[in-house]
Structure formats: structure tokens, C-alpha cells
Amino acid sequence: MTPLIFVTGGVVSSLGKGIAAASLASILEARGLKVTMMKLDPYINVDPGTMSPFQHGEVYVTDDGAETDLDLGHYERFVHTRLSRKNSVTTGRIYENVIRKERRGDYLGATVQVIPHITDEIRRCIDEATEGFDVALVEIGGTVGDIESLPFLEAIRQVRTERGPEKALFMHLTLVPFIAAAGELKTKPTQHSVKELRSIGIQPDVLLCRSEQAIPDSERRKISLFTNVSERAVISVPDVEVLYRVPMGLHAQGLDEIVVNQLKLTDKAGPADLSEWESVLDAALHPLDEVTIAVVGKYVDHQDAYKSVGEALKHGGLRQRTRVNLKWLEAQELEESGLAGLEGVDGILVPGGFGDRGFEGKVLTSQYAREHSVPYFGICYGMQAAVVDFARHVAGLEGANSTENDRQSPNPVIGLITEWRTASGDVEKRDEKSDLGGTMRLGLQEQRLKPGTLAHELYGKDVVAERHRHRYEFNNRYRTQLEDAGLVIAGKSMDDTLVEVVELPRDKHPWFLACQAHPEFLSTPRGGHPLFIGFIRAAREKKAGGKLLKEARA
Template sequence: MARYIFITGGVVSSLGKGLMAASLAALLQARGYKVRIRKFDPYLNVDPGTMSPYQHGEVYVTDDGAETDLDLGHYERFTGVSARQSDNITSGRVYRDIIARERRGDYLGATVQVIPHVTDAIKEFALADQGDHDFILCEIGGTVGDIEGLPFMEAIRQLRNELEPFQTLSVHVTLVPYIKAAGELKTKPTQHSVRELASLGIKPDLLLCRAEHPIPDSERQKIANFCNVRKEAVIPALDAPSIYAVPLQYHRQGLDAEVLRAFGIADAPDPDLSRWDDVVDRYANPEGEVTIGVVGKYVGLQDAYKSLNEALIHGGLAHRVKVNLRWLDAELFEQDDADIAAELEPMHGILVPGGFGERGSEGKIAAVRFARERKVPFLGICLGMQMACIEGARTAGVLEASSTEFGETSEPVVGIITEWMSEEGLQKREADGDLGGTMRLGAYEAALSGNSHVSRIYGGAERISERHRHRYEVNSKYIAPLEEGGLVFSGMSPDGLLPEIVERPDHPWFVGVQFHPELKSKPFDPHPLFAGFVGAALDLARLV
């Protein structure tokens, strides 16, 4: 029987509910329990696939092709449990499915209402696909009091009544702000937030209190008295030196022990936190450092590249070095007075990430050219690989090389993909069809060339599986001229039609991939491409 932990947030947004859920799951996992985490998003988009990164941050992609909230990346990185389509739901998806049922006549003439139809659909989602998990953690997006979140809160209230005693737990994440002028921590916002939650019929069992300063026992007792919980259930959540120190910090504050006590579990094994101790030690005690320049389009919001940021840190952990990231706006490289060399010469590695649209594309191509000519380690991801191919084509004499994503071109080195093979068979899309959910999404295999650089990076593997999210592909008609210009296509789709990986044998480390390797990297299991890239950057740093 799976036990459910419902995680809500109050006072303000961005308190770190996703990180808290991931950390708690990691602690329960360290005790030998099987865990799964789910995210309930109240917004009306069906998924975040069509949302601007500036609105929502990164879109995380699962093996089975779901475009999800970036918190699922935290879940995977902390637990190693692959997320699925069934682990993220939005109000938009709920309403879309209910309206489709109503149009088919599935409700037999009944008036369709928020209660019971919407709340029942949310409960079905929460209870589905339980498997043999011991704990299922359900994070509710947004903040208590948000209008769009009310159906989710009502569904939680109903579930807590319907499930068995000691089968559910409510954890509420709040803020205890520090008023500098008064020199005091203030508990009133937490009290009001808990009162708001209680007005919806949900009594929190644990309070996780975010604070910039230590919370004295007297203040914890005050919160406990006003919020109707034990003092031990008021868990301080102070800022940590890195997100990977959070599980250890929560364990020291007794979070996992209090959760087990609330469930009536008295015989839980002690947690094995050795791998987290190792990660924190590697992060806190580096034996060197490298600087990586990320030339992108959304560098003003680092959440747009959340998994990329973490994967580069993981690459540093593999070599016990600190990775300093320089976020460089590709558009600045397109200005007439741009001094690209001055910006990129201090870099030990250059990375061009994924993205959409023409803006900044010529700046990215200029960064690729610099990395190729100066022999600086280069990694191109998705659009970054496509820019490497366009740069390579222009160098090989195809001067008008471009992508149809940027408009009409006489040399479409990159073009829209309308057909491809998946495990479900032939997939087809229309060039002018809907944007949402129509890309090549999820895990696809690639066949690697023997004795290639990338094959060695993957430990001699002949086939790999990586996650994709893109609408355009490198045109295989240009493979021959590109290889004549020095690029080698060392990874292809199993049917040999779609280029997956390019590299330059005449370069110390130059790799472009059509997929997103950052989505599968973990702190205790760094992705080999990022470990290799940071290792090459370290070699360059030692030469300088």
C-alpha cells in the first residue's frame, strides 16, 4: 500500500517545494524505500511545451515524451527514478480530458462541474500507476490561496478522508522572513498561511519553514502553538551552500524521521547517505576549476537552462573541479563592434545549448567558429549541433547554408522534420500544424560509429538512448559535403536517416548532439558527455 505525502506552499512562490520534495524522497530512498514524485500544476496550459522559458523556465522531457515542469528534473536528479507522463498533470490537461469526455457523452447527460468531475479526475491521477512504491510524493504547484489551485486542494482534502488512516501526510512549506530593521524573524506569515490552508479543510502535519536566519526553539514553539503541530514538526529550512547539501541538511533537522513518525513507522532502517556525503565533499572541496562559456538566447534567466547548469556541475564533480559558468548572450556577438575573442578567450570550454528561433543564431555560429579555429573544447546541444553543422557547411564552401527555421534558404542544411520512426511506428507532423506536443520528443536510440571519439566517451557502446525535444533536423543530403569539410557523423538514428552526433577528429574535443544529454545527468552519476567535456576543459586550463 503506497503512502501519500502532499506538499503545498504558502506565503510566496519560489520557496523550493520541488527541491524539498526531491530531498525528502532521496532521504526516504536512502532508508531503502521505493519512492515516486508527482507534480500538480494549476495553470491552464496543457503542458509547458509552448510556454516561453522566461515565463516558466526549462521544459523537462521524460523518456516517454512528456513535456513537463522543471521540478521533475530535480526529482530525477535526486532519486535516479525516471519520471513518466503520469507524473505531471496540469489544469489544462484535466479540463481538456473532461471536455472531451463530455463531448463524447460519457457523462450521460450529467451537468459537468468542478466537484465532483474535476476533483475526481485529479484524484484518479494521484492514485494511478502506484506500482510497488512505498511513498508517492505529490507536489502542488503555486501558493495556497491561488484561485486556480482550489480544485487541487479540494482533491487533496477528499483523498485524506478517503484513504486509510496513516496513509496520507500533509507537508506545508512556508516562509519565516527576517525583518532587518527590527532584527527579528516574523512567524505571522506562516500562521496566516496555515490558517488559509485549514480554511480549505487541510490540516498540515509538518511545516517546513524557509528562513535566511536560524529559527530559535522559542520561535519554533510559537509556530507550533499557533499552527496546531508538534514543535518537532516545525522543520527549519535554511539556505544551503548548494542544492545537493539540502538532503543532508534536512536529515540533520529531522525531516525524514518526523515523516516516518507521522506515518507510525517505528522500525525504519537508518539511512545510507554516503553518496550524498561524497557529492557534497566533491562540491565543497574542489581540486581545481574551469570556466565554461554558455552562448545562448535565454541567458537572462538561468532557470531556462536548469538541467544544463546542473549537468555541468556534475561534470565538475566527476573530476573534483569547480565549474564557473559564464552566461553569454548570443545576440551580443552579432553586433558590428562585438569583440568575440575578448569574450571567449578566457573560456576553457564553449557550449551552445538548445533553443528555438533565429534570434542569436549568427552569434552562436560565431561562437562555434571560434571554438573550431582556436581548438577550444566545444559541446553543441540540439540547436547547438545544428549551428555547428551550418558553420561547418559555410567553411566547406556552402556559403548560403542555413536552417528553414529561420526562413526560406537555398541551402537548407537544417530543415523541419515531418516524418520519423519511433517505437510506436511512423510519426507524421504537418509543417504548419500545432506547436504543442508535435516535436520529436522523448527517448530515441542512436547507433554510434566504431572507434569514434563519442563511442569512447560512452565507454565503447554501440547504441545509446537519449532524450530529444526538437522540430528541425540536420538534412542528411548534406552529410557528404560536411564530412569533406572535416565534420564526421559519428551517431545516426538506427535506420540511418537522422543525424544524431557530429564530431571533428582534427580537434581536441568538438562534439555536437541532436539530443539533450543534460536531462539524464545526476550528481552521483554524471553524464559521460559532460564529464568528458569538463575533462577536456580541465586539460586546456592546465595548459594555459
């Protein structure tokens, strides 16, 4: 059985359980252990695929096409393990599995109950996702005390009872607030949170105490005394200016040593080699250049909706010792108030999205970048906006649009595959309706790049694989017309049927590239991503007037 580290949270949400868990996982991986991670979410949705980004934030996509919680993005950015749908489980999925078994008669007519049937299914999912690893971290979403989390907490209590402390460790993240008026850190919320956990049979082995500042030894002793947690296992996790400092801070306090000793992993774990993280931190803290990138989206008031995009842009800068300043712009406001917000930026990125709100602002943004020679990077919907812009303003296709937004468009350059490709070659009715869930092109798919293009130069290979999450595609019926007008189709699916990457010739624009996939999902702070690295380099060149003033490679 794989040793498990269960990560819970208390007091308030949004303390950073995912970052803390991923940081510990990165240290354990740096000690030579084979690590995986898992998220248990208490909401009843089967997955977050149809949830509003305003409520949930980004939907992260794995290689196998699972639509998962954004914390899986943190996990994959901190550890090298590639995760799958097994690593993200919701209450909805648990109940769906149990009900399906009940309908098949698997329970032999027994009354199906939360205990043992729901908790058994939770435990089965944990075992399935963690089998074959040296150690696994399992994060339980929500906050201790929420009624929705109780089945998950009961399941992990059972695991600890059966397997013992050498196979299951409890790590609890809490808030130690600083009350400015009193000039004091307050430990009482942490004490109450641990009391709540203990009331359901879970005694934490480790406490991660989030605060605005480092927690003094005197307060750590007080927390230890009232929570029955060893003082050395009360870990201070203060706010940091750079996210990637967290692994070093946890390692300096011996968190990984506590874990390795309790879970009897000393024979497998060597000394921690954090040199890669030290290089990342050094590049982040000591940049030699900086650029400003405008991100034009639909949900910019809730930037968690673009978490991976923001991180990938920063990763592209890290590889060149360049600080990336993000200027978030609401696409709909650009439609209504003009494009003045785009003036003076060094690059423009239009990320993915759905629906017609703000789409015309994205099209105008593409036109501005194209006509003003500003580096442009379009992702998913950002590619579709670029194609619509080019079709309208360069190819002269009046009323060009996506059928997602205008089903009566005379020139539907973007549409559902069923709208432009059928067995007979006839166009089907464009008023066809389909469900929002489960109808998208999802997951890792290969594409072939055209030699001599910017995309081929950046990747340095003929075939690449990227993760997808979209329903609408470039309409093949307009391929020849748009290519004749000067649009470069730089990447296509392996069967040559779907357009994956478009760009402008470099004699027409210094850097204009848009892709249907989501390359941000494969970017990491230690490696970056070729497209984001190239985009930030182009932004640096624009800022320097076409020629880099200094080379600044990490």
C-alpha cells in the same frame, strides 16, 4: 493504496518546494523505500511545451516524450525513479480529460462540476501515477490562496478525509523572512499561510520553514503554538551554499523519521544510507580544480530556462572534484558586440533553443571555438549551429542555414524531415507550416555510435539512448559533402536515417562534439553524464595547457 505526502507552498512562490520534496524523497529512497514523485500544476496549459521560457523556465522531457515542469528534473536528479507523463499533470490536462469524457457521454448526462468531477479526475491521476510504490510525494504548484490551486487542494483534502493520516500526510513549505532593519525573524507570514490552509480544511502535519538563516528553537516553538503543528515537525530549512546539503539537513532534524512513523512505514524502511550524498557534498565543498564554462544561449537572463544544463555541467565537475563556474552570455549580444566575452574561458557550451533570435551568435560561437581550439559542446540547436558554421566556413556552402530561420537558403543543411525526405525522394515545399505543439521528436531514443570517435570513447558502448526535443534535423542530402570536408558523423539513429552526433577529428581539434539530443536530462549529481564529464575534463586540460596538472576524480 500508496501512502501519499502532499507538498504545498505558502507566502510566496520560488521557495523551493520541488527541491524540498525531492530531498525528502532522496532520504526515503536511502532508507530502502521505493519512491515516486508527482507535480500538479494549476495553469490551464495542457503542458508547458509551448510556454515561454521567460515565464516558465525549462521544459523537462521524460523518457516517454512528455513535456513537463522543470521540477520533474529536480525529482529525477534526486531519486533513481524514472518518471513519465503520468507524473506531471496540469489543470489544462484535467479539464481536457473531463471534457473528453463528457463528450463521450461517460457522465450519463449529469451536470459536470468542479466537485465531484474535476476533483475525482485529479484523484484518479494521482492514483494512476503512484500505484505500486511504497510512498509517493505529490507537489501542488503555486501558492496557497491562489484561486487556480483550489481544485487540487480540495482533491487532496478529500484524500486525507477518506484515507486518514496514516495514508496521507500534509507538508507545507512557508517563508520565515528576516527583517534586517529590525534584526528579527518574522513568523507571522507562516501563521497566516497555515490559517489559509486550515480555512479550506487542511491542517499541515509538517512545516518546512524557509529562511536566510537557521530558525532558533524559540521561534520554532512560537510557530508550533500558533499553527497547531508539533514542535518537532517544524523544520528549519535555511539557505545553503550547496543544494545537495538539503537532504542531510532534513535528515538531521528527523523529517524522514516523522514521515516513516506517521505513514506506518517502519517495517519497510531501514536506516538511511546517505553516503552517496555525503560524497557529492564533499566533492562540491572541497574541489581540487576549477574551470570557467561559457554558456551561450537565448534566455540567459532567465537561467531557469537552462536549469538541467547548468546542473549537468556541475555534475561533470563533481565527478572530478572540479568547481564549474558558469559564464552566461547572450547569443544576440555576441552578434552585435563581438566575441570578446568568449576570451579566456576554458570551454563553450551552446544549449538548445528555438527561433532565429541569437542564432547567428551561436554560429559565430561555434566558429570561434573551432578556430581557437576551445572545447565546444553543442546541444540540439547548438549542434545545428555547429553544422551551419562548418558548412559555411569549412565546406564552403554559401548561405548555409536552417530552414527554421531562412526558408530560402540555397544550402539548407538543417531542415524539417519533410523538407528533404519524401517517399519519392523529391524535396517538398519549404514554406510548409506546422503546429508548434505536438510535432517534435520527443522522448528517449536509441542511437548507434561510430567506433573510434570521441563520442564512442566517452560513452564506452556502441548503442546509447538519449532524450530528444526538437523539430529540425540534419539534412541528409548534405551528409557526404560535409563528411568529405572533414565533419565526423559520430552517431546516427538506429535506422541510419537521422544524424545524432557530429564532431571534429581529434587531430584537428582537442574536443569538439555536438549532439541533437538533450543529454542534460539524464545527468545526476551522483552519476554525472559521460558527455559532460568528458567536456569538463577537456576544459581542465585546456586550462592546464593540454596536460592535467593534477588528477581530481571524485
